Amino acid sequence: MMKKTEENRRQLLFALLWLVGAVMSIAAHAGVYNVVDFGAKGDGQTNDAAAIQTAIDACSREGGGQVLFPANKVFLSGPVELKSNVQLHLEVNSRWVAHPDEHLYQLSAFKANRGEGMMWLWCKDLENLSITGQGTIDGNGVAFMGAELDDSYELKPLADPTFDPRPHVLTLIGVKNLIIRDVTICNGAYWTVHLVGCDGALIDGISLLNNLKIRNGDGIDVDHSRHVRIANCHITSGDDCICLKNRREWEEYGPTKDIVVTNCVMASRSCAIKIGSENMDSISRVMIDNCIIRDSNRGIGIQNRDEGTVSDVVFSNIMLDCRLWSDVWWGKAEPIYVTSYPRANGNHKDANWRFPKGETVGRCGEVSRIFFSNIVATSENGCFVGGDTPDKVNHVYFDNVRLFMKKQTDYPSGVYDRRPCRDEGFIRDKVFGVYVDQAVDIFTDGVQVVWEKPLIPNRGDITN
Numbered sequence: 001m002m003k004k005t006e007e008n009r010r011q012l013l014f015a016l017l018w019l020v021g022a023v024m025s026i027a028a029h030a031g032v033y034n035v036v037d038f039g040a041k042g043d044g045q046t047n048d049a050a051a052i053q054t055a056i057d058a059c060s061r062e063g064g065g066q067v068l069f070p071a072n073k074v075f076l077s078g079p080v081e082l083k084s085n086v087q088l089h090l091e092v093n094s095r096w097v098a099h100p101d102e103h104l105y106q107l108s109a110f111k112a113n114r115g116e117g118m119m120w121l122w123c124k125d126l127e128n129l130s131i132t133g134q135g136t137i138d139g140n141g142v143a144f145m146g147a148e149l150d151d152s153y154e155l156k157p158l159a160d161p162t163f164d165p166r167p168h169v170l171t172l173i174g175v176k177n178l179i180i181r182d183v184t185i186c187n188g189a190y191w192t193v194h195l196v197g198c199d200g201a202l203i204d205g206i207s208l209l210n211n212l213k214i215r216n217g218d219g220i221d222v223d224h225s226r227h228v229r230i231a232n233c234h235i236t237s238g239d240d241c242i243c244l245k246n247r248r249e250w251e252e253y254g255p256t257k258d259i260v261v262t263n264c265v266m267a268s269r270s271c272a273i274k275i276g277s278e279n280m281d282s283i284s285r286v287m288i289d290n291c292i293i294r295d296s297n298r299g300i301g302i303q304n305r306d307e308g309t310v311s312d313v314v315f316s317n318i319m320l321d322c323r324l325w326s327d328v329w330w331g332k333a334e335p336i337y338v339t340s341y342p343r344a345n346g347n348h349k350d351a352n353w354r355f356p357k358g359e360t361v362g363r364c365g366e367v368s369r370i371f372f373s374n375i376v377a378t379s380e381n382g383c384f385v386g387g388d389t390p391d392k393v394n395h396v397y398f399d400n401v402r403l404f405m406k407k408q409t410d411y412p413s414g415v416y417d418r419r420p421c422r423d424e425g426f427i428r429d430k431v432f433g434v435y436v437d438q439a440v441d442i443f444t445d446g447v448q449v450v451w452e453k454p455l456i457p458n459r460g461d462i463t464n
Contacts, residue, residue: 031065033058035075042073047099049077059086064128069094069135078104079167082123090135090183098189100143102165109168109194110249113353117190117216120167125174136184139169141214144189151269152213152238152328166190166216173197174253181205191218192237197253198225205232212269214238215328219266221245224253224281230261238329240274241266246281246308248353255282262289269329271298272320277343277420278354279308279365286313293320298331298417299377302367304340305420306354309365315372322379324411332417332426335377335403338396338439340364340387341421362422364388370396378404382449382460384416386437393439399446403433405459406452432460 036042038058039051052067052075059065064085069075071091078099082088090096098120105118120139123129131137144166146154158164166189172178178201185192186209193208195201203220210217217238222228223245235241242264244256266272272293275283293299299320304310315336322333331337346352346360355362367387375398382403387393407413416435419425427437433449436442444462451459 032068033065034068034070036070036073040075042070042075044074044076044097046076047078048075049080049099052077052080056080056083056086060084069096069133071135079107079119080121082121082126082129082172084126085128087130087132090133090137092134094133094135095138096136097138098140098167098169100140102144105165105167109171109191110247110353113249115162115164115353117164117166117168119171120169122171123173123175127176129172129175129177130179130181131170131183132179132181133183136186137169138186139167139188139192141187141189141211141217145214148213151325152215155215164190168192168194170194171196173250176200178202179204184209187211188217189214190216191221193220194223195221195225195228196223196247196250199227201225201228203230203233208233208235208237210237212236212238212267218243222256222259223247224250225256226258228259231263233264235264235266237266237268239268239270241268241272243274244283244286245276245278246283247278248280248356251280255284257282257284257286259286260289261287261291263291265292265294266296267294268296269325270296271301271303271331271337272296273299273315274301274303275310275313276301276303277305279304279310280306282309282311284309284311284313288313288315288318290317293318296320296322297325297329297333298322298337299335299379300372301331301334301337302339302370303337304364304367305343305362307363307365310367310370312369313371315375317374319376320378322377322381323408324380326411330417330419332415333379333381334384334416335379335381336372336375336383336401338367338370338385338393339418340367340392341418342388343420344422364392366391367393368395371399372397372401373399375401377402378406380405380407380409380413381416382432383434384437385434385439385442386418387439390438390440395441396439397443397446398434401447403447403449404452405431405433405449430460432463434462436463
């Protein structure tokens with residue numbers, strides 16, 4: 001009898017220890033929502049969108065936590081809506097891939113304007129969202145493109161020119177307190193990380209690696225947003241790597257201001273760091289510092305083409321090299337580009353979304369108080385500054401800017417690119433260190449131009 005009682009005690013003790021362990025295990029995993037537990041297969045073939053959405057919804061509904069994408073799995077999915085108080089965490093060697101079926105993408109990235117891409121991973125008017133980890137978010141860009149050309153992909157012909165199904169990777173609208181850290185985001189078919197009306201955003205240490213041949217493949221677009229910090233990122237992008245703007249579709253979110261970009265390495269077929277071209281409000285108080293730009297069609301650009309203004313912008317401590325690419329890409333290897341021209345009249349492609357409602361002829365705003373300090377550039381073209389009237393671009397300062405002029409390609413030199421603009425898009429002249437086309441108070445005393453061998457024919461120095 002005593003032996004039986006002792007055995008019962010041992011069994012009870014074992015059961016209690018197991019229960020305590022189970023409770024501790026549950027407590028340790030509280031707030032973690034593994035997408036596999038919600039039905040995601042992670043086999044790279046099943047559309048896991050419904051399971052991922054269920055995990056995100058549960059996490060947000062229950063007060064927040066971490067939605068986990070476990071290591072060594074590939075999660076294929078169509079569109080997913082992100083929610084408040086959620087940390088999306090991708091473990092090492094996990095991959096979240098956009099489903100290649102174009103019919104899945106029906107939510108426009110620009111409201112009623114359905115001609116410039118749809119949304120894949122998106123959210124609107126929420127708070128406390130983070131995307132972290134050492135996994136990968138893959139936009140599957142080539143699946144949505146046409147034939148491969150020499151330095152680009154053709155765009156697939158559209159049955160309806162006002163509907164483009166290509167998915168943007170992340171469209172984050174009206175987010176307060178946003179963090180994107182450490183992850184790899186790659187292969188965007190259209191824009192990759194689009195911040196719209198965000199307040200308090202940090203993008204830190206990410207690798208954003210788009211295919212350099214994909215048109216419209218912007219890296220990070222900061223749109224009607226404030227208090228944004230972008231740091232320590234590696235970005236390759238067919239279109240602009242980092243672009244600040246104010247799109248007309250989202251005008252209710254106000255101006256873009258208080259933006260810092262630092263310690264980034266970039267390469268682009270278009271313009272590595274750009275302000276514009278869409279700007280119907282104001283962009284101000286911007287600091288771009290400690291960056292490296294390589295193999296780009298244009299280095300640093302202010303491309304104002306709407307009635308909005310650009311002011312109080314500092315570019316400092318930047319090393320860059322530019323080269324010419326085909327006319328598919330805007331830019332003619334201008335290392336520094338500061339312009340304000342009205343865009344071309346409305347046409348079917350943009351369905352007049354670029355213009356105030358009811359208008360088809362645009363106008364452009366003032367660009368002023370722009371500072372370039374400690375810039376070292378190697379390029380086969382010089383800087384370009386200009387506006388449609390002499391006072392439109394003013395107070396531009398070049399301090400310790402060193403330009404090393406070197407021919408690197410077989411494309412013709414002596415061309416400056418004003419696109420997209422009304423009238424003629426190109427100016428053809430000599431290659432100058434700084435070419436000024438209608439502007440006032442442009443201070444170029446701090447510019448030094450070195451003409452490397454072989455010397456560029458028809459060279460100039462600085463012209464007004």
